[in-house]
Amino acid sequence: MAKVVLPDNFAALTGGERELTTSAETYRDLVHELTSRWPALEEELAKSAVAIDGQIYQDAFIEAIEPDSEVFFMARIEGG
Amino acid sequence: MAEAVDYKQIGTRPVRPDGVDKVTGRARFGADLVLPNMIHGKILRSPHAHARIKSIDLSGALEMPGVAAAISGSDFPSVEGGEVGGEGGGTLGDVAKNIMARDKVVYHGHAVAAVAAASVTQAEAALEAIKVEYEVLPPVLDVVKAMEADSVLVDENNYTNLPEKPEKPSNIANIGHLERGNVEEGFEQADLIIEREYKIPMAHQGYIEPHACVASIDETGRGTVWCCTQGHFEFRTMTANLLGKDMADLKFIASEIGGGFGGKTVVYLEPVAALLSEKAGRPVKMTMTREEVFRATGPTSGTVTRVKAGFKNDGTITAAQTWSAFEAGAYAGAPTMPGIMAIYAPYELENFVVDAYDVLVNKPKVAAYRAPGAPQTMHAFECALDEAAIALDMDPLDLRLVNAADEGTQAPYGPKFPPIGFKACLEAAKNHPNYQKPVPEGAGRGVAAGFWFNIGMQSSAEVNINENGTVMVIEGSPDIGGSRASMALMAAETLGVDYDRVRTQVGDTESTGFCNVTGGSRTTFATGMAVTQACEDVIAECKNRVAMTWGLDADQVEWQDGKAVPAPGVNADVQPLSLAEIAGSAAKTGGPIQGRASVNAQGAGASFAINFADLKIDRETGKVDVLSYTAIQDAGKAIHPAYVEGQMQGGAAQGIGWALNEEYIFDEDGVMENAGFLDYRIPVASDLPMIETEIVEVPNPSHPYGVRGVGETPIVAPLAVCSNAASRALGQRLTDLPLSPPNVLAALDG
Structure with a gap:
């Protein structure tokens, strides 16, 4: 099962839960899983970046998630 | 790889x-384009930092010689919500109000109305014929006081962005928070605790070329905009949305650009020029004066940051706690999140917490500026590290090496780092001839780290x-x-x-x-x-x-x-x-040979830096002289090393300027008192030594040639480098930037 870590600002929407495991095989499946469980997360997820095994995606979609993957949601960064 | x-x-x-x-x-910048039948637009700006607009009467301007069009906020379509990309971008609704005030002016210099006339002189004369009636309100200028519950509100409709809407509005727009481990336990393990408050003033990107554009919109509402911009595609999108147009009806052409540094990622003039052009039926050129650039385009946030950091006697950081208040200017969008995500990034920390507040004040709305948010927060922590190194009698590079992040380190913002070059930068600094030289007599040597995430995004x-x-x-x-x-x-x-x-x-x-x-x-x-x-x-x-x-x-x-x-x-x-x-x-x-590609590039590699410098201070005048400055940075692979060195030198020069002299100075009414390069003093060549550079190359495995990106990181370290060098030179900790002669003398006077 892949490990998923949610950022601190998601905690209020997930009842304080910040870490979970998932069997989702793609980012799209993971988002579906999260929003099914916590519908209020949809808006936050839409404006978040995600790191899958250290690789940061500003606009993830169908990226693969392996059983031993680590997935971190984080704020989007742009810069000057 | x-x-x-x-x-x-x-x-x-x-x-x-x-x-x-x-x-x-020969190069053609934003203000260089001349079109047949072209006229000139100018903007009337608010004389108040905070006021309600009771009425605007454009009729006097329309009767003036040469005037072809006059507009105010009511001429623009109503725009709500919608995120605008980038730090300082905020929402489209806020950008709409920022380019032309609607019911309130929220900073001195806020655009209130605009005219287009046959000449600049006629346009300026017509501005004087516009009648605006204001109800003046007290300005909110201090970021910490703005956070108080009974503060005057910049925006009565701003509620802190929390999962449950607060009962009362506030000047706090957003709160960022990151934590890991247990800071209390970490502090209990510490042999040394450093605790300080640091202040950094609002500063401008200081690009030499003012904002400028020419818009030519025809009677069907379609047309072309030439402008100096960091992104003409996104300017097209913003302008179309702000004017209620189809983006396909607007063509944007980017001119040469005389600097942007993040400040030209958001529109100011383009929608105004387009609307004036459409009303006048003629091309309209708009060029800001330097004063307008200072008063009405995005600076970066001034901040107040409080840091507490614990250390073992061997230099190991046991815990870190940071609180930071960021000035957003008059609309939400201070770079709090990148600031708190960057502050501890160079280090392996088990216990930390960091909070940052995005706070409305009656000052110009901030825009992105190189590594937005990172110079402010990292200044505080890098100063704390220096103070710890002094207290522990350690070389500041060695203290950083003890704690340095490496491949596999879990970044404070979540993921584990892929290959990174921070340790390589630290080793390069230790071995650099400039670091091995003794510190000149009477001078102080400052060391600090820099960091930026770097990004990919869409390109064709x-x-x-x-x-x-x-x-x-x-x-x-x-x-x-x-x-x-x-x-x-x-x-x-x-x-x-x-x-x-x-x-x-x-x-x-x-x-x-x-x-x-x-x-x-x-x-x-x-x-x-x-x-x-x-x-x-x-x-x-x-x-x-x-x-x-x-x-x-x-x-x-x-x-x-x-x-x-x-x-x-x-x-x-x-x-x-x-x-x-x-x-x-x-x-x-088979005909002409062509290749094409469009990507949403993923896998940008973080870029780390170490800078060090020797500074000397005249105790009688408070003047700070930079005797030498060395910047070392991991570029991944330097495609054109001279440009990489140029980025490192330019970022260092900007950071030194911010550290030593640059600041927005407001009077009690919220009027910027130094809106020109004579009084807002950026460094000139004679102020600086040659910025010496060393490029470290730890390739980014996600790019075909190993590129990381280099433009943001160079501005991060110089603020703390200068603070640390000056503090060591004087033998006392300096906490407030800039280190201008008055501030240095005030610090010396206790």
Whole structure:
């Protein structure tokens, strides 16, 4: 099962839960899983970046998630 | 994975393709375009930092000689919500109100109305005929006081963005928070605790070229906008949305740009010029004065930051706790999140917490500025590290080495770092001749780290092969830091041709595919990835053409050193064909040869830096002299090392300026008192020594040539470098920037 870590600002929407495991095989499946469980997360997820095994995606979609993957949601960064 | 290989083109230093035009004055910047029948737009700006607009009467202006159009906020469509990209971007609704006030003015210099007239003089005279009635309100100027519950509100409709809407509005727009471990336990393990408050003033990006544009909108509402911008595609989108137009009806052309540094990622003039042009039926040019640039375009946040850090006697950081208040200006969007994500990034920390507040004040709305948020927060923590090094009698580089993040370290913002070059930068600094020299008598040496995440995002590129085999690269990224040269080098390397055979141009919004802004240190990485893929597309097509010519299958042809050759083991009695030979016969083999690629580039590699400098202070005058400055940074792979060094030097110069002199000075009414380069003092050449550079190259495995991106990181370290050097020179900790003579003397006086 892949490990998923949610950022601190998601905690209020997930009842304080910040870490979970998932069997989702793609980012799209993971988002579906999260929003099914916590519908209020949809808006936050839409404006978040995600790191899958250290690789940061500003606009993830169908990226693969392996059983031993680590997935971190984080704020989007742009810069000057 | 990118390896340290001997490239033939990449890593060379060809003369910059835009250099001669820029030094001879031929280059055309935003204000240089002149169109037939063109008129001039000017903006009336608020004399108050905070006031309700009771009425605006444009009729006097419309009766003035030469005036063709006059507008105010009510002439723009109502726009709500919608995120605008980038730090400081905020919402489209806020951008709409920022470019032209609606019911309130919220900073001194806020746009209230605009006119277009036959001459600038006539336009300025017409502004004086506009009657605006205000109800003046008290301004909110202090970021900490603005957070108090009973503070005057900049925006009565601003509620802190929390999962449950607060009962009362507030000047706090957003709160960022990160934590890991247990800071209380961490502090209990500490042998030393450092605790300080640091202040950094609001500062401007200080680009030399003021904002400027020409808009020509016809009677159907369609038209063209020429402007200096970091991203003409996103300017088109913003302008279309702010005016209620279809983006397909607007063509945006990016001029040469005289600096942006993040400040030209958001629109100010373009929608105003377009609306004036549409009303006047003539092209309208608008050019800001320097005073307007200071008063009404995005500076970066001033901050108050409180840091508490615990250390073991061997220098190990046991815990860190940070609180930071960021001035957003008059609309939400201070770079709090990147600030708190960056602050501890160079270090391996088990226990930390960091909170940051995005706070409205009656000052200009902030915009992105190189590594937004990171210089402010990292200044505080890097100063705390220096104070700890002094207290523990450790070399400041050694203290950082004890705690340095490396591949596999879990970044404070979540993921584990892939290969990074922070330790390599620290080792390079320790071995640098400038660091091994003794500190000059009476001076202090400051050390600090820099960091930026770097980003990818969307880019497009086309590569056309001319009949003689020369190569035309078209990118959609405005060239701010040398992208035409770096794209040409990557194209030359990929195709196996000489750099001199490649030309690059920046296409407009109708002649190439979408590109996000040139910013975030993304262009060499992401647009370079698109150019590389477009060249690979060309190679694939060339192999098809040659296979056809030789009567082979495409997979029986290989590309080596710019020529098609039979693949190993293929028995063909043929001579290699060069790109020029293939292009010369393209008409017979299928027509012009072209490659193209569009990417949403992922896998940007973080860039770390170490800077150090020797500063000396005149105790009688408070003047600070920078005796030497050395910047060391991991670039991944430096495509054009001279441009990389230029980014490092430019960022250092900007950071030194912010540290030593630059600040917005407001009077009690919220009026900026130093809105010009005579009083807002950026460094000039005579103020600085040669900024010495050393490029560290730890390739980014996610880029075909190992690029990380270099433009953001160089501005991060200099603030703390200067604070630390000055504090060591004086033997007392200086906490407030800038280290201007009055501030230094005040600190010396206790």
